[in-house]
Amino acid sequence: MRTVLDHHIRRNPESEGDGTITINAKVVGYNPTFTASSFMEEFIHEDDEKCRSKEDLNYFLMESGISNDDTYDAITDLIFYVDEVTSSASYNSSPGYDLLVSLLLIPDSHIEEAIQIEEAVRVSFHETINFPLRPASKLVVKSLIRKIYEKVSSTGETTCAICLKEFINGESRVVNLPCGHEFDDEYLLTWFKTNHTCPLCRFKLPCEDQ
Incomplete structure (x- = not known):
């Protein structure tokens, strides 16, 4: 099994002390998200018994078909990852921040699919390495179509490819890009602060300095 971890730090003026952590977990090949x-x-x-979120995550991974050993390893990796992030000088110098962590688990039966995805990302990286990443135009980002997610078919996107969080029908606020891909509004705004391309297909939006 392969474990992929990523995080986003969010300013929360109401946060006290170390703030909170929100875990978004997804198992490739298993539809529900956590x-x-x-x-x-x-x-x-x-x-685990005293921390409800870790206990609930443990149950989620077991229900998704992850073995006991892999579940233990995944949660251990997650705890070490969070500890490393929150121990960094940049995090400690900014009290009042919350942490959003995405946990993606790829069972061995889906490794081939993961390799294909990684290859696509590698090719995309080499295609863009010759020019610096630039933020998207604030005016263009502001004009993008925003709506409340409504599931209209089984073939459409059901999960944000940035945060791996499943869209909630009738509740999630999503942004529809000109290329047709949809993403969580909050995470896409963060993405476009440093990038001007679609996270999935590399469709280019005008840059901030154009």
């Missing part, structure tokens, strides 16, 4: 939040200190230092 989301849970808890206090940062509790998540890192309390055992």
Whole structure:
């Protein structure tokens, strides 16, 4: 099994102390996604029985077909990852921040699919390495179509490719790009602060300096 971890730090003026952590977990080949939040200190230092979010994550991974050993390894990797992020100088110098962490688990039966995805990302990287990443035009980003997600077919996108969080029908606020791909509004805004291309197909939006 392969484990992929990523994170996003979000400013929260109402946060006290170490703030909170929100985990978004997805198992490739398993449709439901998992989301849970808890206090940062509790998540890192309390055992599973005392930390509800870790206990719920454990049940989610087991229900998705992940073995006990792989579930233990995944949660251990997650805890070490969070501890490393929150121990960094940049994080500690900015109190009042919450942490959003995405956990993607790829079972061995889907490794070939993951390799194909990684190859596509590698090719895309080499296609863009000759020019610096630039933020998208704020005016263009502001004019993008925003709507409340409504599932109209089984073939459409059901999960944001940036945060791996499943869209909630009738609740999630999504942005529809000219290329047709949809993403969570909050995460796409963060993405376009440093990029001007679609995270999936590399469709280019006008840059901020154009």
